[in-house]
Amino acid sequence: MDETGFLSLMMTEIETYAAGVVEAAPRIAAAVLVILLTWIIVRLVRWIVSRVTQRARMRRNLRDVLMMLSGIAIWVVGLLISSTILFPSVTPGRALTTLGLGSVAVGFAFKDVFENFLAGLLILLREPFKIGDHIWSDEAGIEGQVEDITIRDTRIRQTDGQLAVMPNAQLFQNPVVVRTDTELRRTSIICGVAYGEDVDAARDVILEAVRNVDSVRNDVRDVQVFAQAFGASSIDFEIAWWTGSRPLDIRASRDQVVAAVKRALDEAGIEIPFPYRTLTFKADSPVPLPEARNEAEAPSTA
Structure with missing residues (x-):
């Protein structure tokens, strides 16, 4: 193929590509608009969740988790809608199937991470203990004051001053004694x-x-x-x-x-006793008895 034929082929490909872009322009614009609307809705929902949880006097970490989960849910829906608009062959059912299979694979790969995440979410929702409480867990081998509760771990300042970072799954699965549950x-x-x-x-x-x-x-x-x-x-x-x-x-x-x-x-003159010990020696003991010592120490009169 000479240079003229190559240039002609390249121009044909570029024109075809440009025509495809022009044809898909409305879908691209619609997908971008959906993503923009999703971003706006996420910001609005996060603000609403923040206000509602503050009025309900929920702890800060729980508010952050609820805001994060609500944002993720809206983003998933928005991205599914934009993908079906941009690629008509991708139906919501196929997208959900692919997302489900991917979630299973990720779940097996990050089992411990998700276990701690769910345990942290349940701890934040149930509030068995709060920041500032002194807790003790014999099975986990930890005792101290709770300094922070995150979605993955709980940070405990032990009584000797050391900081222990405990995975939430251990605190959720093992018995925990909250020493400061009451005043x-x-x-x-x-x-x-x-x-x-x-x-x-x-x-x-x-x-x-x-x-x-x-x-x-x-x-x-x-x-x-x-x-x-x-x-x-x-x-x-x-x-x-x-x-x-x-x-x-x-x-x-x-x-x-x-x-x-x-x-x-x-x-009051009341005695607090301490242990008394009475020692008994045999007659042929090599240790001299008190009487024997007294006789030996007595001055001779001869």
Whole structure:
């Protein structure tokens, strides 16, 4: 093929292509218009969802998720409509079938990602715990304060100051104890008094001492003091009271209660026993007995 024939073929192809573009111009314009309208509708719907969720006092992360999901749903519909307009051979049924098969393939490839996504969505919807709560999960091996809840993970500041990023699936599948679900939480300690002391008098002294501690909320629920068991060297009392639910509140209140009980028992002359040990030696023991030592140390009168 000479140069003239090649140029002629190229011009024919260009004219055919240009004619096809001109013929498809209305469809292209309609598809672009649909995409533009979709963008406007997405912005409007996101604004409406934001306003409604704010009035409903939903948490910020949940508002963001709802806005994102609503935007994705509208974009999927808009792109399906624009694709059927631009390519008449692509019917909505075929497009949905292709989208479904693609979603299955992506779902298998990113199983863990979608599992955490759905778990995060359910956590945000059900709100078993919120930002600022102290939680504990034995199975997940985590305890601390919730700092942030995202759609994929939850960030927890542990009691030792370290930041733990937990996948939402682990928190959703395992039991989680929310320590600060209410403002108050009960705590307890064990205190022993000597067997020779009066049990009722010791109980009254302990009860009065704990009631006078500032961090003890006996205005909500009264202090409870029960003789619990016969210990190795003492009668053991269980002292239970209500205080703030944060771990720091619990530790500070225990410190105050222990100090108050010790001070009250000392002032009342009630003994807090400690273990006694009696050592028995055989007669032929190589360790000298006290009497033997005393005889050996006694001055000679001879």
